[in-house]
Amino acid sequence: MCDTCGCGERQVDVEVKESLFSKNRALGEENRRLVEAKGAKLVNLISAPGSGKTTLLEATITHLMPKVSIGVIEGDIETERDAQRIRATGARAVQITTGGACHLDAVLVHKALHTLFEGDSHLDLIFIENVGNLVCPASFYLGEHLRCILVSVPEGSDKPSKYPTTFKDADVFAITKIDLLPYFDFSIDEAAREARRINPGIQIVEVSAKTQEGMADWIHALGMKI
């Protein structure tokens, strides 16, 4: 049971909620200042479970390191698996296990940032891989410079329409696993059109970590060069 999700608009006291979001935002701003003081950039990756966040991160790290020094904060409800996968690429990784919570918040990320920077490590780029959930993580600003939403081809092109609140505040919409397009009824046009209707400024990239197609576009969207 996700025993932290004591939510529901009619249920949780509105003042408690507002105070919670405003505290989270203030600490998010502090995270951003901390990251900027260290000369780094913070990227928050949000998607449903199984959209390929970790696989895309592995490919991204392989492209950018050692020229770009990368750290990753991994958010999961349980297990250290994703951090282990990232460490195998040579990047620094800190695992947060939320023990039930459906999202990362600015407090958890703040602690993880201090761990990442231990020993005065230099990092250029820090990724946060949020808990696999297309809904709740979107409500929690973590201090990121860039918020990226991933939807994989097997999930279907109706996801922007069905989860508009998630797309509203995103900077980048990455359509992942595009090598699978021949096998699924996924319309890039529909997904892109709906995402732009909700958020006209959103940057859309199509990428496959498996075939490497679109990796240059993805890395460009992160503000980096291969």
Add this chain to the structure above:
Amino acid sequence: MCDTCGCGERQVDVEVKESLFSKNRALGEENRRLVEAKGAKLVNLISAPGSGKTTLLEATITHLMPKVSIGVIEGDIETERDAQRIRATGARAVQITTGGACHLDAVLVHKALHTLFEGDSHLDLIFIENVGNLVCPASFYLGEHLRCILVSVPEGSDKPSKYPTTFKDADVFAITKIDLLPYFDFSIDEAAREARRINPGIQIVEVSAKTQEGMADWIHALGMKI
């Protein structure tokens, strides 16, 4: 923004949360009594976005109707699309759009049940298709006789390990889109072993709504016969 997800263990007052869950459970029991009084059975489907809940429902309805009379409560953050898809099969469907909330609760389902039963309609089997989210819906008992968790092959076989709290209280674990097994590194053994470690009594079925493989097992798990 999912503005209802004002959660976080350290953040939301524990008493508020406990009162919320206990009220939800009481109304869930009321839903169950209502459904039983009408001679029907209630099934709650929980999965991440894009695991194929609606497609599996379409196939299930095609197999069982008109012998079994079926109603569906569709939960989505936005859009009426899923209810429209279900209505096209001839089943009754009521759409709940949560407008941001990451899960259905017993209040929303209670109202939807009354709509489904309008005109004293007879229904044998009622499905609830929860909001696409593998985390939060697991915390909200809706009165269901059967709770089914779906994970599709493209999502990966590590999902039970990563979302143990979701699997703990489930009756059925359906591995969906098994026609895609040749194209993905998905281990049925790993997924089944981990699900049984968390919940030894869980019933596991492997199914493809596309090829119909495993449909008889799935329908049997629902306590029905083809």
